Amino acid sequence: MSAPTKQASNATAALASALRPSLLRFTRPMRSQRADESITLTHTSALVTLEKQGAMSAGDLAAFERVQPPSMTKILGTLEQRGLVKREVDPSDRRCAIIAITDSGRELLLSERRRRDALLAQRLARLTTEERAALRAVIPIFDKLAAE
Amino acid sequence: MSAPTKQASNATAALASALRPSLLRFTRPMRSQRADESITLTHTSALVTLEKQGAMSAGDLAAFERVQPPSMTKILGTLEQRGLVKREVDPSDRRCAIIAITDSGRELLLSERRRRDALLAQRLARLTTEERAALRAVIPIFDKLAAE
DNA sequence: TATTGTTATACTCTATAACTATA
DNA sequence: TATAGTTATAGAGTATAACAATA
Secondary structure: OOOOHHHHHHHHHHHHHHHHHHHHHHHHHOOOOOOOOOOOHHHHHHHHHHHHHHEEHHHHHHHHOOOHHHHHHHHHHHHHOOOOOEEEEEEOOOOEEEEEEEEHHEEEEEEEHHHHHHHHHHHHOOOOOOHHHHHHHHHHHHHHHOOO | OOOOOOHHHHHHHHHHHHHHHHHHHHHHHHHOOOOOOOOOOOHHHHHHHHHOOEEHHHHHHHHHHHOHHHHHHHHHHHHHHOOOOEEEOOOOOOOOOOEEHHHHHHHHHHHHHHHHHHHHHHHHOOOOHHHHHHHHHHHHHHHHHHOO
């Protein structure tokens, strides 16, 4: 259903131009909503993935989170140090370790989620029901765009 | 039309939880799509705002871009050094300078847009017409969320 | 005294290049 | 030789605190 006519392609370019700055301005303040004791948005995201998708290798987690392997090494170092994830060496291939979220990790995620959601949900509450529905519908589209 | 019932509020919190990681994973790679000679996404966004909204003070631009004033000072330093914006002191209040985009700025924006849009538009092309329409519809909603 | 903007400083986020260990 | 991961390094992005200039 996406005929690549010249008109459609101009419209797509215009969409790209308009979408990027809006997203940037919206996500920027979200990143710095961080209480001192809590973990960063980046760490939270990795932890959420481990919770939802289950244990996986560092490489797979990096791919899922769209970061390069060295970035994930750093993220996992922090998370392990704080006891939020544990590594178990895969006996069949000792280069890989399987990373899993711990109970502490799940607990922290719960309180973290409450704290952050309070801020974002407060903003979301200013929208109409229809606008929130439109946002909800667009989440899988962003996932599709980020994939591959 | 957004009755604050308990159910609606739970749904809003769930939306907040789901939206954040998706946006993070989608925007992360966009930031690093940078050719060596070109300017960063942050600089592009400020320049786009000056182009669309017209000349304004550093403080107003910082507010619009949702950054703190010192961050904008840095951004403007780079842009001015590269001749992409010019400052003109407001004679009625010599603390303020009015920042305006230059012709070079407009030119750079044009080529920058082409290059970046090629990448994002390529991804957008994988969507259906309906999915692109859904994204387009959601831009003003993000703007509303970022505002204030 | 209040407001606008800048300087100084520091921490997060992320990447690339080079390396190590295992297969 | 190829793959998974880590270490070393660096640059972008952003904030807070302290300061200077002007109103």
